[in-house]
Amino acid sequence: MKHEYSIKYANEGYAVIKNYLNDQTKNLLFNHTLLKRQVSRYMWKEKQKLFSPYMYGYPFGDVQVKGSYCHYSDPIFESLLYSSTKDMSNYTNKKLHPTYTYYRVYEPGAVMKEHVDRDSCKHSMTLCLGYTDKVWPIYLEGTPINLEPGDLLVYRGDKLKHWRDPLPSGYHSQVFLHYIEEGAENWERDKFDTRPLLMLDGRFKTWSDKGLPTDKNIMEYLKQSEYDYNKIHNNR
Numbered sequence: 001m002k003h004e005y006s007i008k009y010a011n012e013g014y015a016v017i018k019n020y021l022n023d024q025t026k027n028l029l030f031n032h033t034l035l036k037r038q039v040s041r042y043m044w045k046e047k048q049k050l051f052s053p054y055m056y057g058y059p060f061g062d063v064q065v066k067g068s069y070c071h072y073s074d075p076i077f078e079s080l081l082y083s084s085t086k087d088m089s090n091y092t093n094k095k096l097h098p099t100y101t102y103y104r105v106y107e108p109g110a111v112m113k114e115h116v117d118r119d120s121c122k123h124s125m126t127l128c129l130g131y132t133d134k135v136w137p138i139y140l141e142g143t144p145i146n147l148e149p150g151d152l153l154v155y156r157g158d159k160l161k162h163w164r165d166p167l168p169s170g171y172h173s174q175v176f177l178h179y180i181e182e183g184a185e186n187w188e189r190d191k192f193d194t195r196p197l198l199m200l201d202g203r204f205k206t207w208s209d210k211g212l213p214t215d216k217n218i219m220e221y222l223k224q225s226e227y228d229y230n231k232i233h234n235n236r
């Protein structure tokens, strides 16, 4: 008999699994994301010459969600991605292969505009790790989904338009774990998000539809994002 979640996933493109993470794990991961954010901002401010977004993430966010700390391929989450492959294959009733992970610590005013995801994100898990104020819905084709810490949403990120309204207050930590189906178009290229192995950082990617950034591009982006962040923060 098919898993109840896989029926919903097949029919509606998503399913919610309550309490996927236990209290100890979700607290561990929530604190990990908050500490990484602190370290990233400290390193950028105090030791800019040694700063690498591959190790410390983007202290002032990315182009998709400006001002909210984010990190690609953190080892702890790449490990969670790998170890969740069997569960994710069961929830979707597909033979899946891990691609990559990403997380954000959303700050007040953070906006995630309506979008669909790129090729490496055909089957995705997103987990709420924790928040400091109130539950903050993600919308899938207009349907609000409220995830409490430890709750998991599996969804077709490439098919269902998704977004969030601006975060009214507090912090909200969320991780994204992405998979592709074995045998699907370009899956050999997209497995591990075009890296040779999980846990390797973005410098090991061999392909991107937007081209891979140079170190100079990255440094310019970091400086601009800090400037933008300070401008908004000082005007609050």
Ligand SMILES: [Fe+2]
Pocket: 115, 116, 117, 157, 162
């Ligand atoms: Fe997305």
